[in-house]
Amino acid sequence: MRDYLINTPVASIIFAFTIVTSIYTFSNHQLFGRFMLHPYSISKGRKLYTLLTSGLIHRDWGHLLFNMLTFYFFGFPLEMLLASLSTWGHVQFAVIYILGLVLSDVGTVVKERNNPVYYSLGASGAICAILFSFILFDPKMMLGVFFFIPMPAWIFGILFLGYCVWASRNARDSINHDAHFYGAVFGIILTILFYPGVIQHFIKQFTGA
Known part of the structure; x- marks a missing residue:
């Protein structure tokens, strides 16, 4: 526990915090109701805090477990990696997560701005931002998905995003599945803005050049 707090605060x-709050x-x-994203209110300038x-x-429990397992596999390693690349690594990780969370909801707010009965929740947008940021590096x-299925990170990312699209x-629930795609996109964009050379690095992983 101490090592986690020191290396990946x-x-x-x-x-x-996410586990305890959930x-x-x-x-x-x-x-629970107050914390849910409500695009109709946000479009009226109210409940902006629900973006966070x-x-x-x-x-x-299933929704929480899936997101937190994904965060555990990718979030902790990503923060440690960014901290090794820059003195601002911890801050960069926080920016990718928080902006990934907020920006991933923009599409939903626009789409559902006239729908007063629409609510959504979950950290999946931010999780996707972290996931795809890590995949670039x-x-x-190799991951042991669900502890026994060996799988490269890039394949896991594709399957994860495929599930999100499906x-x-x-799905007929209050989970904001639309945010997954936007979270992935913004995670990639933010990572490239911080580390432009990551594109060439990513290509080299497959070409060996």
């Missing part, structure tokens, strides 16, 4: 705080709101329905708070809560890292079209 931002990821540790996000990880712990579990607490499972039984606190009033706070919606990423601190999850629909159920180490696309061939869920966006077919």
Whole structure:
């Protein structure tokens, strides 16, 4: 625990706070409702805070577990990697996560701005930003998905995004599946802005050049 706090302080705080807040709101329905993203209110200049708070809560245990496992696999390694590349690495990680969370909801706010009954929640937009940022640096890292399925990170990323696209079209829940795609895009953009050379690095991983 001490090593995590020293080496990956931002990821540790996000990880712990998201789990605690999500579990607490499972039984606190009033706070759960207040924290959910509400595009209709945001379009009217109200409840802007839900752009952040919606990423601190999850629909159920399965939703929380899936997101936190993905964050654990990629968030902690990414912060450690960024910290090794720059003295601003911890700050860069925080920027990618927070902006990934907020910007991934922009499309949903625009799409649902006239729908007063639409609400959504979850940290998936920020998780996708972290996931695809990491894949740019180490696309061939082998993962033990669900602890027993060996899989390169880039394949996991494709499958994860594929699931998000499917869920966006077919799911009937309050999870903001549309945010996954935008989170991935902004995660890639922000990483390239911080480290322009990562594009060439990514290509070299597959070409060996």
